[in-house]
Amino acid sequence: MSTAEKTVKEIQNQIVEEFSYFDEWDEKYAYLIELGKKLEILDPSHKTEEKKIKGCQSQVWLNSYLKDDKIFYQADSDAVIVKGLVSLLVRVFSGHPPAEVAQADINFIDEIGLKQHLSPTRSNGLVSMLKQMKLDAVAYQALLQSKQ
Numbered sequence: 001m002s003t004a005e006k007t008v009k010e011i012q013n014q015i016v017e018e019f020s021y022f023d024e025w026d027e028k029y030a031y032l033i034e035l036g037k038k039l040e041i042l043d044p045s046h047k048t049e050e051k052k053i054k055g056c057q058s059q060v061w062l063n064s065y066l067k068d069d070k071i072f073y074q075a076d077s078d079a080v081i082v083k084g085l086v087s088l089l090v091r092v093f094s095g096h097p098p099a100e101v102a103q104a105d106i107n108f109i110d111e112i113g114l115k116q117h118l119s120p121t122r123s124n125g126l127v128s129m130l131k132q133m134k135l136d137a138v139a140y141q142a143l144l145q146s147k148q
Helices: 008-020 025-035 081-095 098-103 119-146
Strands: 060-067 069-078
Touching: 008 069, 008 081, 025 081, 060 081, 060 119, 069 081, 069 098, 069 119, 081 119, 098 119
Parallel strands: none
Antiparallel strands: 060 069
8 A cells, every 4th residue: 555545644653663663762863864865855946935934943845735636745954853854744744635634633743752852943843844734735625625
């Protein structure tokens, strides 16, 4: 089953399972960095002030678009751990109907213990990224409803 065929909840469960293989936080951080390195390159045309996530200490850019009534995200960051974090969010949310993204409960962050192992500034940045992704989903949901 491809990622696009799984629900947001199923993808989160898969991420929790992946992180459960690591006992130490050094290993989990290394895995996050590895995930960030695998993130699809963001076209430089999307690295604008408008696409920058406010509330992040490091620079994070987020682009979203609608294709076949599903929302897709692209992102990048100048910080390796933050790039790994945003890669997880892109993986969880991309390829789903905007309504599913807008209403999704995000539990994997707490379940893998990420929240308590992030600095306050990274934690705030993660919340800002999540908030922007959900705002984009709500906007696309409204757009799709207006077309019906």
